[in-house]
Amino acid sequence: MTDITPAPPRRPILGALGVVCTHIEGEDCVILVKRKNPPNAGTWGFPGGHVELGETAAEAAARELFEETGVIAEPGAQLMTLDVIPRNADGTVGGQYFLVATLCHYMSGQPVPDDDALEARWVPVVRIEDLGLELLDRVADLARLAQIAWREEPRVAPNAPIT
Template identity: 55%
Template sequence: MNRPLVGVIAVVCHRDRVVLVQRGKQPSAGMWGFPGGHLELGETALQAAVRELHEETGVAALPLEYLTNVDVILRNDDGEIAHQYLLVAVLCEYQKGTPTPADDAEQAIWMPVNDLDSCGLPLLDRVADVACMAQARLRDRSPSPSAANT
């Protein structure tokens, strides 16, 4: 590989849980993270996130906003860079569906955000941080109960 690749991850929180998939292919086979993949020519990161989410889990969501970026640099046993990605994390609003593994996913689940640090699953870097960031952003976007009654 001679240059970094751009990918997307779909961050879907619903009822204090987040959709996670267990990767079925390299790189990072067996690891748990957000559904995602490569951008296709002509699509935005927002479009790619919901497409990848649906392809990998069957869950439908609306893209809300760009959440953050995640740098992924994977090295081989000799310390040389084997893969490098810039992942664009997209905050998505859950619409419907039950996570069911498909495409590149071995497993797909709803995981309580508060359990990410203690769940025992081999998580990819920054999964817990990004999930907490998404949950906080969704709280900020929601009108407060008192505002809804005015």
């Protein structure tokens, strides 16, 4: 039988995460999506994806946020770069990703999942680890960092209920 497992990329892949933080009904909240497809199916994380040729990481973050949730936001400051190196079952490197997390300032829309997500919603930062969500690595840390950065430069908050 032929092994059809794809070979890992030969070079790291650049991705972008759109991290929106805003104040809703008395709480600072971020948008998270529940992944529908592998890798990480069933886990919660920030909207994100590949940076396209010719676009900045900040532009990609805002685009991916809109594509995955329908929320329109203006990209702001870079929050951090995550170095993700998934391993195969045998311990070999399965790929490598540099994910540039960008604070995006909410403009309009409510989170609605696209075809790649099971759910998309506002999640209170202070309760992010208490909601029983299976979070991807560093999501809670990144949410708190976004909250701090957003408080330094807040924008208009949406009139949206917490679900």
